[in-house]
Amino acid sequence: MSSSIKSFKPLFDRVLVQRLRNSDIKTGGGIYIPDKLANKTHEAIVIEVGTGRRTVNGFAPPLLKKGDRILLNESPLGEKITVNGIECEILSENEVLGFMGN
Template identity: 35%
Template structure:
């Protein structure tokens, strides 16, 4: 498995088939960035502030998180793909 470094978070991206709008296929009508969903698999130990204290990451293993669609770095583990994000690139948790 992977232990993320610093404030990074390992995420298994969820396929987007259920992400369509109610009316059917998605029709882009704005210039805004889209988000994507994933499940948190592992989290780093946190970010070190300029005063030396460490701030733990705000998400936990098992959380379903949203992030900007083209963020993160892809990593392949045992033939399966994951993405590694800096915590600031995660936008929200489903609850």
């Protein structure tokens, strides 16, 4: 992860993520799953998180944190951006299907 990405800070309940390539998906036995056979969810790494969701009393803290491995839908829901040559996405925290922690 580049230090230039670390300097980007999403707002509110948004998270900056970097998707892992499908070819990185393998079974517990070490067999790589081809793209066409992989399920339609994708893994990503949380690079940076915002301050949290706005509430009547201020902010609710984000559930995700830097370094969390998360699952996303195949189709991009957020905005694709390039930060110093590295492809990332900005998503709302509620677009994340689940997370595995660090």
